[in-house]
Amino acid sequence: MKKQLLLIAGLCLLISSCAIVPITYFGDRLAPTTSVEIYYSAHDVKHEYKVIGHLTCQNFLDQEEVKRKLSDYGKNIGADAIVILGTDNAKNDQAAIVTADALKYTDK
Template identity: 50%
Template sequence: MKNYHILLLAICLFLSSCATASYFGDTLATPTTNVDVYYSAHDVKKDYKVIGHLTCPNTGQDRVTKALIAKAKAIGADAIIITGNTVDDSGKVASDVVNADVLHYN
């Protein structure tokens, strides 16, 4: 029975370490296969519209980036701008969440 509890704990820890992005915004009819990644709106050289916003628990840069891209593809986005961490009203950075704007090219 003790091994069962250890296995259950290991599975829970594994699942909680996976990054899952949350989305608020418009979803386009067709998923995309490629999503451009930017870190500043100044770097985007195409005309675009922000169609929504993503948030993702900060579980490491690679995991977060992959989760944001996967969610953006599923909703039909052309690109994302990773804007960084959430800052509260006092100016304190909440390093446990990463935000991104979701773009559709015009």
């Protein structure tokens, strides 16, 4: 019985570590890019840019994983940078929602 319980607990842990972090995007989609810079303030961006869209991501994972997911998504939509605007509490208070802007540099 204990072995079965440990097996179930291990499977649950494995499944939760591979959780899909859903990203919601509203905006333009451009040709994919190969790299995306991550910022925490638009004041830190040293390029001229335009905002091409807005992203939200549920923060189920650690901060580095969320940044990686946002960066990967940004590449697919053609962003040159992502500015993380902050977090909002989810309705169930168990996870936060990360909000961000997708930027396209206009001075390159």
